[in-house]
Structure formats: structure tokens, C-alpha cells
Amino acid sequence: MIKFDTSHAMExxxxxxxxxxxxxxxxxxxVVLSPDGETLSIAHNRVEETYDASAHAELLAMRLAAQxxxxxxxxxxxxxxxxxxxxxxxxxxxxxxxxxxxxxxxDPKGGGVEHGARVFEKRSCFHKPEIIGGVRGREISQLLxxxxxxxx
Amino acid sequence: MIKFDTSHAMExxxxxxxxxxxxxxxxxxxVVLSPDGETLSIAHNRVEETYDASAHAELLAMRLAAQxxxxxxxxxxxxxxxxxxxxxxxxxxxxxxxxxxxxxxxDPKGGGVEHGARVFEKRSCFHKPEIIGGVRGREISQLLxxxxxxxx
Numbered sequence: 080m081i082k083f084d085t086s087h088a089m090e091x092x093x094x095x096x097x098x099x100x101x102x103x104x105x106x107x108x109x110v111v112l113s114p115d116g117e118t119l120s121i122a123h124n125r126v127e128e129t130y131d132a133s134a135h136a137e138l139l140a141m142r143l144a145a146q147x148x149x150x151x152x153x154x155x156x157x158x159x160x161x162x163x164x165x166x167x168x169x170x171x172x173x174x175x176x177x178x179x180x181x182x183x184x185x186d187p188k189g190g191g192v193e194h195g196a197r198v199f200e201k202r203s204c205f206h207k208p209e210i211i212g213g214v215r216g217r218e219i220s221q222l223l224x225x226x227x228x229x230x231x
Numbered sequence: 232m233i234k235f236d237t238s239h240a241m242e243x244x245x246x247x248x249x250x251x252x253x254x255x256x257x258x259x260x261x262v263v264l265s266p267d268g269e270t271l272s273i274a275h276n277r278v279e280e281t282y283d284a285s286a287h288a289e290l291l292a293m294r295l296a297a298q299x300x301x302x303x304x305x306x307x308x309x310x311x312x313x314x315x316x317x318x319x320x321x322x323x324x325x326x327x328x329x330x331x332x333x334x335x336x337x338d339p340k341g342g343g344v345e346h347g348a349r350v351f352e353k354r355s356c357f358h359k360p361e362i363i364g365g366v367r368g369r370e371i372s373q374l375l376x377x378x379x380x381x382x383x
Contacts (some may be wrong), residue, residue, distance in 0.1 A: 080293065131294050132303040132326035135286070142283050151284040158246060166350050170319035170343065175282035188355060196348040197356035198318050201349035207310060 083116035085181045087215055089182040091121055092183070092186070096135065096161045097186075098224045099123035103198035109136035111144035114155030114178075129230040136160055137168045142174045152176045161219045163212060166191030171200035180208045181218040188227045235268035237333050240311040241366055243273055244335070248287065248313045248371070251275035252378050259314045259375075261288035263296035265329075266307030271296035288312055289320045293327045304328045313371045315364060318343030321350035327356040332360045335371040 090108040095108025111119045118130040120143035125134040137160040145151050157179040158172055163186040170191075172180055182192070191198050192210065201206045242264040247260025256276040263271045272295035277286040289312040291335045309331040311323055315338040322343075323383050324332055334344070343350050344362065 093327075108279075121267065126303050130297045130301060130303050132297065132305075132328070133290060133294060134303075135322045138285060139344055142285060143283045149282055150288075151278050151282050153284075164328075166343075166348060167319050167322035170317055170322065170348070172284045174317075174319060176284070189357075190355075191348075192320075194279075195353045196318060196322070196343075196350050197341075198348050201347045205341075 080124040083112075085112070085157065085159050085214075088157075089161070089181065089183065091197065092117065092136070092159050093219065093222075095121050096162065096222060099125075099136070100222065103127060105208055107136040107160065108199075109140040109158060109160035111140045111157065112157040112179075113129050115224050116157075119147050119156065119195060120195050121174075129181050133167065135165065135168050136193065137164055138171050145175060154178070157181060158208075162186050162223070163190035163192050163194070165195035166198050169196070170219070172208055173198070173204060177208050177213070178204050181211045181214055183223045184223065185212060235264075237264070237309065237311050240270065240309075241313070241333065241335065243270065244288075244311050245311050245367065245371065245374075247273050247275040248296075248374060251277075251288070255279060257375075258378050259288040259312065261292040261310060261312035263292045263305065263329075264309040264311065268309075271299050271308065285319065287320050289316055290299050292321050293323060293329070297327060299372055306330070309333060310360075312340065314375070315342035315344050317341050317351050318348035321348070322353065323349070324360055325356060328358050331363070333363045333366055336367050336368045336375065337365060344348050347364070
């Protein structure tokens with residue numbers, strides 16, 4: 080059970096996603112919260128800027144948070160991200176030992192939590208977070224749709 | 232079809248894995264080769280050193296190679312890694328658009344290619360590399376076994 084409200088964190092993640100869009104990056108934003116609900120890190124996609132195909136919002140946010148904590152394990156921490164994580168990021172959430180995942184829009188094409196590889200449902204998954212999906216889904220889907228329509 | 236010999240690259244990856252063990256990191260090493268078979272990057276696991284649970288050998292090697300190439304897409308490149316990639320790294324191989332994956336030992340517990348999430352076998356997988364697994368598997372398994380026995 081989540082012990083604190085994550086709507087502020089989702090608002091920060093959403094703003095980070097909007098910033099990403101302005102920079103020509105796929106608009107996804109993420110925040111990592113400490114066990115007490117404090118913001119440890121905020122990040123958005125930076126794939127094009129950094130020439131790093133793994134620079135997804137939640138992966139960057141977890142790496143930043145781990146630097147802050149001084150450990151590769153984010154025990155008790157919550158990842159709040161605007162889009163359903165892909166298989167890479169879902170598996171990374173296990174590697175970082177995050178306790179909770181709160182995500183916005185579902186991603187039937189690229190998602191790896193409720194779709195595709197369904198990383199956390201595999202027997203071999205050694206760490207499964209508590210998961211809450213679909214938060215502010217419509218609004219976030221609109222942001223993504225608008226971005227991809229502009230690209231065409 | 233692989234157009235060049237990857238055994239030298241696997242030897243380099245194996246040496247990187249041995250180095251990792253000396254530093255107390257899980258002994259996995261990786262190399263990324265250009266479309267012509269030239270070495271673009273070499274890396275080993277650095278999870279503990281860098282407080283980064285995503286700092287797996289092949290992910291680091293791909294990030295380094297992409298910096299070198301100046302693009303988040305490693306078109307035509309080959310990833311050579313001593314251990315079957317986990318779901319995170321397998322999905323990253325798709326994100327980086329690598330053309331080939333050559334790996335050493337199979338990893339029934341943590342692997343995400345031939346085990347667990349089987350990332351590349353999902354319909355939603357948008358980029359599947361050519362895959363060759365089991366190269367020098369016994370020798371590499373020995374290195375890993377030795378490392379984990381020492382830890383206990």
C-alpha cells in the first residue's frame with residue numbers, strides 16, 4: 080500500500096514530459112520518491128540529446144536517485160512515470176529494487192508491464208514492485224499523440 | 232549471417248569479465264563491434280562501483296559505442312557478451328537497433344533472451360537481432376560459479 084499521495088510526483092513527471100516534447104524528445108517524464116515520499120530525482124527522455132537509446136525517463140531518474148542515495152538499490156522507493164515502462168525499464172526497476180511503480184498511460188505497443196514481455200509476471204522475476212497503472216492516462220496519451228502527430 | 236569472426240571479440244569480453252571479478256563486480260564482459268567488425272567499445276559490469284543497478288556490461292558497451300558513433304542507433308553493429316542478456320539488456324539491444332547478438336553462457340535464472348521474459352520472441356518486439364548463444368559457455372560458467380562461490 081502506498082503511504083503517501085503521489086499526485087504531486089505525477090504532476091512533476093508530467094511537466095518533465097512536456098519539457099521533453101519541447102526538446103524533440105519523446106514526451107515521457109519520471110520521478111523517484113524516497114521511502115518518505117520526498118523527491119529524489121526528476122528526469123525526462125534524453126535519447127536524441129545524449130545519443131543513448133537507453134536514456135528513458137525512468138531509467139535516468141533511477142540512476143540519478145541511486146547516485147543521491149549512494150547505493151544501486153533504491154529500497155523502499157517509488158518510481159512515478161507518465162507512461163507504462165518498456166521491458167528495459169521494467170527490468171531495471173527490479174534491478175534497482177524499487178518498491179512501487181506508479182505509471183500514467185498504458186502502452187499497448189511498447190509497454191513491458193501489462194503488455195509485451197510482461198516482465199514482472201515471469202517466474203524468474205526476482206523483485207516485483209507494487210504496481211498502480213492508468214493514472215491521468217487520457218491527458219498523458221493526448222500529450223504523446225500530439226507529439227507524434229507533429230512529427231509526421 | 233555474421234560476416235566476420237567474433238572469437239577475438241569474445242576473448243576481449245572474457246578478459247573484461249575477469250577484470251570485473253577482480254573488482255568485486257559480477258564477472259560479465261561485453262564488446263560492441265562496428266558493421267566492419269572493428270571494436271567500438273569494451274565494458275564490464277560496474278553496478279557496485281557506480282551505484283548504478285543498470286550498469287551491466289552490454290548496456291555500458293552499447294552506450295559507449297553510441298557515443299563513438301554519434302547516434303543512439305547502432306545500425307549494423309554486433310554485441311558480443313559473455314552471458315545471456317537479462318530482459319533489461321535484451322530490450323536495450325532492440326532500442327539501440329543492434330543487428331547481432333553473440334552471447335556466451337546461457338542464464339536460466341536471469342536471462343531474458345532464451346529464458347524468462349524472452350524479450351525478442353514477443354510480437355511487440357520492434358527489432359530482433361540475429362542471435363548466436365552458447366559460445367564458450369562452459370568456461371564462462373566456470374568463471375561465474377567461482378565468483379559466486381567466493382562470495383559465500
